[in-house]
Amino acid sequence: MMRAWTLPALLALCGAAVSTRLFLGGNAGAASVVLLVFLVLGGMNSPLVFPKSVSAPEARERSAVDGRPVVFWRPGCAYCLRLRVRLGLRARHAHWVDIWRDPAGAAEVRAVNGGDETVPTVLVAGRAHTNPDPAWLRELLAP
Incomplete structure (x- = not known):
């Protein structure tokens, strides 16, 4: 069960890390877009689809x-x-x-x-x- 969620979790974590860095750099709009893209990719690669x-x-x-x-x-x-x-x-x-x-x-x-x-x-x-x-x-x- 856990293996099925490894890729979606990694995508969500990577998206959070990149968007945090963008947000702290003063680019809140890009941070939101990057986080959304990574979350969508994670969702598409999850068993939920x-x-x-x-x-x-x-x-x-x-x-x-x-x-x-x-x-x-x-x-x-x-x-x-x-x-x-x-x-x-x-x-x-x-x-x-x-x-x-x-x-x-x-x-x-x-x-x-x-x-x-x-x-x-x-x-x-x-x-x-x-x-x-x-x-x-x-x-x-x-x-």
Whole structure:
């Protein structure tokens, strides 16, 4: 759990340090902008941007029932963030598994990617797709 928040915390701390230095130098406007930018970057790399994660076995079970894809991801992954943003509101129709919180999910990703924890990895009907095109997945999640 803590590893998922390391990058966002570092971004927030760096932003606070830089903005404090700017503020003490008499540049309050720039300090505010820098702090805001770092906080937004931290928020975008946090687990808060992604739908609630479930365990890999639970995601597989749900997917078998409703046919929705399972997306394996991890916080701080630019490709996962790109996929999440491009899916928009349709992202909530997939089952999301944070591989840093779920060892079974990490093992499953390693099994289909030759031992690498390459994310995002999407399971559709039991078939793995590593770093798929967001437009393709968006079409699968269309209502």
